[in-house]
Amino acid sequence: MTIYDIAREAKVSPATVSRVISGSAKVKPEKEKLIRSIMSRNNFHPNAIAQSLIGGQSKIIGLLVADIRNPFYAALSVECEIAAKRADYRVMLRNAFNDDSIEDDSLDMFAEHRAGAIIQIGCRVDDLVGDPAYATHINSLDIPFVSTGTLDGCNMYTYGIDNAACIDIAFEYLRGLGHRRIALFGGRLRVRSTYEKWTRYIYLHGKYGIPINTSYVQESDYDFNGGVECMNRLLALPERPTAVIAISDHAAVGALSAAHKAGLSVPGDISLISHDNTFLTEITTPRLTGIDYDYEKLGGGLVSTAITLINKKEPPREAFIAPTLNIKDSCAKI
Amino acid sequence: MTIYDIAREAKVSPATVSRVISGSAKVKPEKEKLIRSIMSRNNFHPNAIAQSLIGGQSKIIGLLVADIRNPFYAALSVECEIAAKRADYRVMLRNAFNDDSIEDDSLDMFAEHRAGAIIQIGCRVDDLVGDPAYATHINSLDIPFVSTGTLDGCNMYTYGIDNAACIDIAFEYLRGLGHRRIALFGGRLRVRSTYEKWTRYIYLHGKYGIPINTSYVQESDYDFNGGVECMNRLLALPERPTAVIAISDHAAVGALSAAHKAGLSVPGDISLISHDNTFLTEITTPRLTGIDYDYEKLGGGLVSTAITLINKKEPPREAFIAPTLNIKDSCAKI
């Protein structure tokens, strides 16, 4: 079933059928009605492939994420999909699993499908020190590239989160509750967002003249076990912190578990504040207070930046959304 | 950059370039080497759109899930993507969010992209009583349709989970631990998998001559709050169960939380067994014993069924993988 079949049945030219599909030009109402009825009677679906072949570009946005099983990426991907749909674009999702070769391969796959734009969330765009080869690869594609992160030497656009502000909010909140011995843990310094948070953490200590206890800053994986390990290390300290900022919900849940196992009450004995506000914060006891993002705005911003570029307009090179504090039950006055 | 440009530069015909891209026929090695070098020097990516236009079909498998933020769907989607990639297919993911109109729209979108097959996990293929209109819609597409569920009147293939076996395993395990007052909760009877589990639960009571306490079977949402509510209802019973089978990890976490809030120990006072074995089972205290699925096999089976159909072969109409028991810390001898 093609527009030729429809045209023959409606006794019009294929061009006329095309016009009613795309609405690109006026067609006599009675003809249009006839054509539409023939199309629906035959379950006709215009061939997006043929349509794309003409423009040299498909209405697909390639979405490359680190791992959709991580609730943060899942939440953000969903918002990207919704935003894309609103603009009549579809999302082609790929997981990179922190495997460079999958990441490269995904880029090529998007290129082969002539994606209008590529959005990447996680993996090499998160590195503090970017991989030049990856930047070159991206540049060679000549496809608009948007990310929550950045990559030096890459012609790209960033729509991300204000990481320093995350720490500002968490720190000020804890400080307002009377905390002075505040730890920050989880994550890797080679990840830019984490690096920026750590930097801000140090800056704030300087600002308020609080001495820095280097043991209060701990590196780890971003997951449950990372949180467990960090918390155990902190609890073993001679002078343990009264409050803890975790780099992710997942790590925070691990930290909470470790604290409970050590017989401590949260927030009675130690306050805990998290990042990402995924559903995990709702299923723990106590529920986790944490830094929240407007996922809809973030996903919408990524997509609209991408679509602006597809339309040959110039969006801002960088934009950062402001995080907010979502107060639940895991922090208390000291 | 097209194969024509490559051909001109290599002084061969476009067909020869096509041959080296697809490997569909022998090409003199020196020519092939030259062509490949020209392609890579120019970052040439063969146009998948043009390729698809010929076959009338793309190498895309449409994957329709209820909600990727649910860890069960995320785990399964990932396996589908990996399996598809291995067969040189790409996955186009769509979330339906239990919204019928999005579900229908997604189907049409897949059809427009000439997806080779559609895999659906969740939503209307899970209903005990199928929606005939949806079946008609699927049938009209004339695209191979594979699902973990089923839909009456629909020309489709099922690759799912043996739900009765889930209950067999859980029930036998608890029975072996000495439990006789076993509750089953969560989920909705209008969902086929849940219905099958409930049915099996009742059958097993008959088999062992255990009287059924109708209050021990509770309907609810599949999420955290559903679990909380069910557990609270069970705990309010004059004779409360000694063990509980939750319909999902999410609900189990809620149940655990409710039990703790009521001052009960799990598994000391009450045993808890879950379904799905997502990462949630690892982040609770105690870690949750539960029914596990071989996600890789399930995702692989869905995809290979789809690809078999794409290749005009006939896979089994129905296949069900056997669940297993993953023993952790939430069940104890009575």
Added chain:
DNA sequence: ATGAAAGCGCTAACAC
């Protein structure tokens, strides 16, 4: 308002 026809980038059948 509508039709005719060229062409998007590629593959496959056919010829040599």
Added chain:
DNA sequence: GTGTTAGCGCTTTCAT
């Protein structure tokens, strides 16, 4: 082994 050529289904000038 390799070139020629006819489409795949659609959009889009260019006429009318």
